Each structure stands twice: as structure tokens, then as C-alpha cells.
Amino acid sequence: MWNSNTVNMILEGIVETLQMTVISTLLGYLFGLPLGVLLCVSDKDGLKPNAILYKILDVITNIFRSIPFLILLILIIPLTRLLVGKSYGTAATIVPLTIAAIPFIGRMVESSLKEVDRGVIEAARSMGASTWRIIFRVMLVEARISLISGATIATGTILGYSAMAGTVGGGGLGDIAIQYGYYRYQSDIMIVTVVLLVLLVQLFQTAGAFIAGRLDRRK
Numbered sequence: 001m002w003n004s005n006t007v008n009m010i011l012e013g014i015v016e017t018l019q020m021t022v023i024s025t026l027l028g029y030l031f032g033l034p035l036g037v038l039l040c041v042s043d044k045d046g047l048k049p050n051a052i053l054y055k056i057l058d059v060i061t062n063i064f065r066s067i068p069f070l071i072l073l074i075l076i077i078p079l080t081r082l083l084v085g086k087s088y089g090t091a092a093t094i095v096p097l098t099i100a101a102i103p104f105i106g107r108m109v110e111s112s113l114k115e116v117d118r119g120v121i122e123a124a125r126s127m128g129a130s131t132w133r134i135i136f137r138v139m140l141v142e143a144r145i146s147l148i149s150g151a152t153i154a155t156g157t158i159l160g161y162s163a164m165a166g167t168v169g170g171g172g173l174g175d176i177a178i179q180y181g182y183y184r185y186q187s188d189i190m191i192v193t194v195v196l197l198v199l200l201v202q203l204f205q206t207a208g209a210f211i212a213g214r215l216d217r218r219k
Contacts, residue, residue, distance in 0.1 A: 006189070009176060014196060016090045017172035020162040021200075024094050025155050028101030035061070035102060036109020037135060043114075047121070047131050057106075064103040069161045072096055073168060088169035097161055105154050112146035113139050145212050152208025156201045163197055173197055 039057055042050040067075070073096045077087045080095040116139050124138045140147070166174025173193045181190025 010173075010189075010192065010196070013171075013173040013176045013193070014200075017159065017162055017174070017197075017200065020090055020093050020097060020165075020170075020172055021155060021159045021204075024097035024101055024158050024162070025151070027094070027098040028105045028154065028158065029151070031098075032102045032105025033109055035106035036113065037139075039106060039110040040113040040139075041131070041135065043110075047125075047134060061103040061106055064099070065107065069096070069100050069164055070167065072100055073165060073170075088171075090171035093162060093165045093170040093172075097158055097165070100161055101154065101158050104157065105150075108150035108154060109147065112143040112150055115146055116142045144215050148208055148212040148215065152205055152212075155204045155208070159197065159201055159204070 035057065039054065039061070041047045042054040042057070044051070044054075046054075064072075073093075076096055076099060080087050080092050083095055084092045086092050120142060121134060121138060124134050129138070162170065162172055163174030163177070164170075166172065166176070166178045169175060173196055177190050177193040180186045181193060
């Protein structure tokens with residue numbers, strides 16, 4: 001039955017989903033951005049080629065990206081309990097979401113930085129710019145549109161992961177969809193949660209497109 005309790009539950013689910021998505025994305029970029037920069041810089045065509053470093057980072061990134069999120073969620077339950085004190089709920093879900101996001105974001109950042117025109121980088125290098133200056137003042141600036149687009153994709157992906165976490169009591173709209181729409185056969189709640197998840201993804205995509213458009217000096 002749809003009553004005030006049901007509406008409040010849905011509203012709370014929206015808030016929890018946004019919390020998990022936004023916090024996990026920010027933490028993912030806190031570690032994923034440096035990872036992507038290191039992958040790009042240490043590649044054979046990078047600013048500071050380092051085959052050993054690149055191979056280590058490449059293998060680690062590929063391993064974590066190859067693990068399905070639900071399996072990763074279960075695998076790191078001991079770590080989640082150690083950090084949060086429990087393995088279920090909104091706060092606990094942020095841990096596996098962040099770990100899943102880091103290699104994904106790292107690859108997207110690496111790809112964005114490799115799209116930067118080599119001529120611009122070489123021009124900065126010929127003017128005596130240091131490696132760090134080229135990274136922060138040239139590469140990241142020139143790749144800003146691609147980085148914003150990548151952030152939009154990453155946010156939508158993490159939002160989808162947060163919904164999957166509902167299968168193990170992860171909280172948010174995914175948890176509501178599983179508990180009420182699947183186990184209790186309340187298809188109306190299932191439909192509402194799916195529609196809300198789609199709307200949230202569209203919201204993030206629209207915001208990302210708007211920011212990218214404002215930062216694009218070519219327009």
C-alpha cells in the first residue's frame with residue numbers, strides 16, 4: 001500500500017543512493033585520477049616512460065576491473081567490516097563502490113590524457129616546462145572536456161553498482177527494489193525505483209554535459 005511510510009522510504013532511498021554515488025565517485029577520483037596520470041605518464045609514449053611501473057599498474061588495474069562488482073562486494077566484506085564496522089548499509093557499500101570505481105576511473109583518465117595533442121605537450125616541453133607543470137597546466141587542462149565526460153560516465157556506472165548492492169542489503173533504491181519489488185512482489189515499487197534510477201542517471205548526464213559545454217572554449 002502506498003502511504004506516507006512508503007513515500008518516506010522512497011525518499012530516504014533516493015538520499016542514500018545519492019550519498020553512495022557522490023561519495024564513492026569523489027573517493028574514486030581521489031585515487032583514480034593519480035592512477036590514470038601515472039598510467040599515462042609511465043607508458044612507453046608518456047612523459048616519463050617506465051615499463052616496470054606501467055606494467056605493475058596495468059596488471060593491478062586490469063585485475064580489479066575484471067572482477068564483477070557483486071563478487072568484489074562479497075570478497076572485500078572483511079575489509080568493509082574493518083573500516084566501517086559492518087558489511088551492510090549505505091556507509092558499508094561505499095567501500096566496495098570506491099574500490100570498484102578506482103580502476104575504472106583510472107582507465108578513463110588515462111584515455112582522456114592520451115587524447116591530448118602531442119604537439120601541445122612538445123611545445124610546453126621545448127619551453128622548459130617541468131613534468132609536473134606539463135601534467136597540471138597542459139595535459140589536465142587540455143583534456144578537461146574529456147575528463148568531465150568521463151566523470152559523467154563514471155558516476156552513472158557507480159550509480160548502477162549502488163543499485164546492484166541492494167541484493168546484499170546495500171541500502172538505497174536498489175535495496176528497496178529487491179526487498180519490496182522482488183521478494184514481496186510489489187511491482188509498483190519496483191517500477192518506481194527503476195524510473196527514479198533512470199532519472200538520476202539522466203540528471204548526472206545532463207549536469208555533466210552542461211559543465212562540459214561551459215568549459216569548452218571552442219564554442
